[in-house]
Amino acid sequence: MAVTIHPIPGIPILAPGDDLQEAIFAALDAEGLALEQGDVLVVCQKLISKVEGRVVDLDTIEPSSLALRIAAQSEHKDPRLVEVVLRETNRIVRMDRGHLIVETGAGWVCANAGVDSSNSGAPGRVVLLPVDPDASAMRLVDAAASRWGCDVGVIITDTFGRPWREGQVDFALGVAGMAPLRDLRGTRDIDGRELCHTIIAEADALAAAAGLVMEKADGVPAALVRGFSLRRGPGSGKEMIRAAEKDLFR
Amino acid sequence: MAVTIHPIPGIPILAPGDDLQEAIFAALDAEGLALEQGDVLVVCQKLISKVEGRVVDLDTIEPSSLALRIAAQSEHKDPRLVEVVLRETNRIVRMDRGHLIVETGAGWVCANAGVDSSNSGAPGRVVLLPVDPDASAMRLVDAAASRWGCDVGVIITDTFGRPWREGQVDFALGVAGMAPLRDLRGTRDIDGRELCHTIIAEADALAAAAGLVMEKADGVPAALVRGFSLRRGPGSGKEMIRAAEKDLFR
Numbered sequence: 001m002a003v004t005i006h007p008i009p010g011i012p013i014l015a016p017g018d019d020l021q022e023a024i025f026a027a028l029d030a031e032g033l034a035l036e037q038g039d040v041l042v043v044c045q046k047l048i049s050k051v052e053g054r055v056v057d058l059d060t061i062e063p064s065s066l067a068l069r070i071a072a073q074s075e076h077k078d079p080r081l082v083e084v085v086l087r088e089t090n091r092i093v094r095m096d097r098g099h100l101i102v103e104t105g106a107g108w109v110c111a112n113a114g115v116d117s118s119n120s121g122a123p124g125r126v127v128l129l130p131v132d133p134d135a136s137a138m139r140l141v142d143a144a145a146s147r148w149g150c151d152v153g154v155i156i157t158d159t160f161g162r163p164w165r166e167g168q169v170d171f172a173l174g175v176a177g178m179a180p181l182r183d184l185r186g187t188r189d190i191d192g193r194e195l196c197h198t199i200i201a202e203a204d205a206l207a208a209a210a211g212l213v214m215e216k217a218d219g220v221p222a223a224l225v226r227g228f229s230l231r232r233g234p235g236s237g238k239e240m241i242r243a244a245e246k247d248l249f250r
Numbered sequence: 251m252a253v254t255i256h257p258i259p260g261i262p263i264l265a266p267g268d269d270l271q272e273a274i275f276a277a278l279d280a281e282g283l284a285l286e287q288g289d290v291l292v293v294c295q296k297l298i299s300k301v302e303g304r305v306v307d308l309d310t311i312e313p314s315s316l317a318l319r320i321a322a323q324s325e326h327k328d329p330r331l332v333e334v335v336l337r338e339t340n341r342i343v344r345m346d347r348g349h350l351i352v353e354t355g356a357g358w359v360c361a362n363a364g365v366d367s368s369n370s371g372a373p374g375r376v377v378l379l380p381v382d383p384d385a386s387a388m389r390l391v392d393a394a395a396s397r398w399g400c401d402v403g404v405i406i407t408d409t410f411g412r413p414w415r416e417g418q419v420d421f422a423l424g425v426a427g428m429a430p431l432r433d434l435r436g437t438r439d440i441d442g443r444e445l446c447h448t449i450i451a452e453a454d455a456l457a458a459a460a461g462l463v464m465e466k467a468d469g470v471p472a473a474l475v476r477g478f479s480l481r482r483g484p485g486s487g488k489e490m491i492r493a494a495e496k497d498l499f500r
Contacts, residue, residue, distance in 0.1 A: 118443060209462060211450075
């Protein structure tokens with residue numbers, strides 16, 4: 001069965017306290033799209049963070065001495081931005097050549113703790129990653145069930161770089177209503193040989209796929225994926241974070 | 251515009267020297283799918299490798315002393331498999347806890363140099379990564395132009411694990427007929443702020459998206475992506491490999 005990825009344009013720029021569900025559902029209505037059983041709704045993290053008030057004006061930030069020293073090692077880092085990054089950081093994974101790759105409080109490993117100036121709404125303002133995107137996703141699952149009477153999966157995404165590869169793709173931070181991983185260990189390949197290592201990161205693949213239609217600069221911060229064989233389940237984006245003790249690159 | 255990902259089932263198990271193009275095109279015909287301008291054809295590396303003879307029977311391999319010592323450090327590594335991996339390796343990036351993450355001759359960084367026993371066609375046989383998947387992709391671009399008179403993009407994929415994340419997704423190894431990266435540096439975000447770092451890894455996102463319908467154990471080793479705003483160009487999968495000197499994780 002074919003999988004179709006619909007962009008969801010027409011979501012207005014939102015501010016803290018705005019009704020995210022209503023904004024997304026109105027945009028779906030305007031596209032003539034009603035959510036159906038097994039659909040996956042994918043929403044860009046920035047939309048969530050703005051509604052949840054995870055924005056910081058750098059004017060309000062006093063950089064620590066460490067932030068000042070880190071910023072001084074780079075040509076174009078604002079020490080106040082570095083300070084915000086450090087406040088979101090559990091540990092620094094790499095600090096080299098002007099890059100700051102960290103493990104965030106929630107456990108994601110990414111550049112600058114995901115703190116980002118783009119599409120922030122104002123100069124000198126930055127957007128942080130959501131505190132609990134699983135909960136944000138779950139609220140959308142519940143709202144979809146109320147509105148359309150169907151079970152959908154919801155994924156909250158952000159765009160990250162990767163080691164070894166040029167360019168960025170979208171990853172799943174928050175997940176609800178679906179299993180993010182598909183464990184094929186113990187199943188058989190086409191020759192009947194047992195698979196020993198294969199676990200498919202379906203939520204990350206869905207996030208990357210949705211990224212094909214989410215043009216953030218053009219105001220398309222969400223997408224609807226239809227036709228994917230969703231594995232229903234409680235699910236959490238945390239299942240996708242490799243534990244530090246199993247990770248060869250921390 | 252919506253993006254649609256069609257699975258291409260019905261491709262038979264191929265052997266060295268078989269006609270890959272004919273096999274894929276016949277499968278498209280059977281699905282009632284004719285390639286159109288701007289389509290992206292995504293093909294699993296294993297199909298390419300088998301046709302191009304990149305298979306090795308481990309019975310023919312004499313492990314070196316290094317391969318024997320590496321295998322002895324792991325509970326379940328076959329020293330002959332380790333030997334095949336080492337022959338495909340430029341440098342070892344991590345060797346720890348039974349894992350062997352290497353840079354291959356072609357430059358990809360992945361576990362076991364991409365050498366894989368699954369769906370190999372016979373017990374004790376392994377499949378290597380293609381030598382030049384850009385060239386394999388280009389042959390399909392040319393064949394599509396001959397058959398349907400249209401310009402398509404072609405991506406050859408493999409399934410890799412990632413640092414920091416559980417599970418595996420599909421990545422683009424070979425690319426032809428399209429630009430694999432979309433450089434947004436210098437464009438403006440929704441607030442009019444200039445983007446300084448954003449390069450989208452479109453070929454990897456397309457590979458991951460195609461992976462949503464490519465069920466390898468069920469014999470779906472290819473997919474057709476339609477509706478994506480392809481950036482035409484010569485393109486090469488090598489553009490997606492971060493140079494070692496820019497990479498913080500080698």
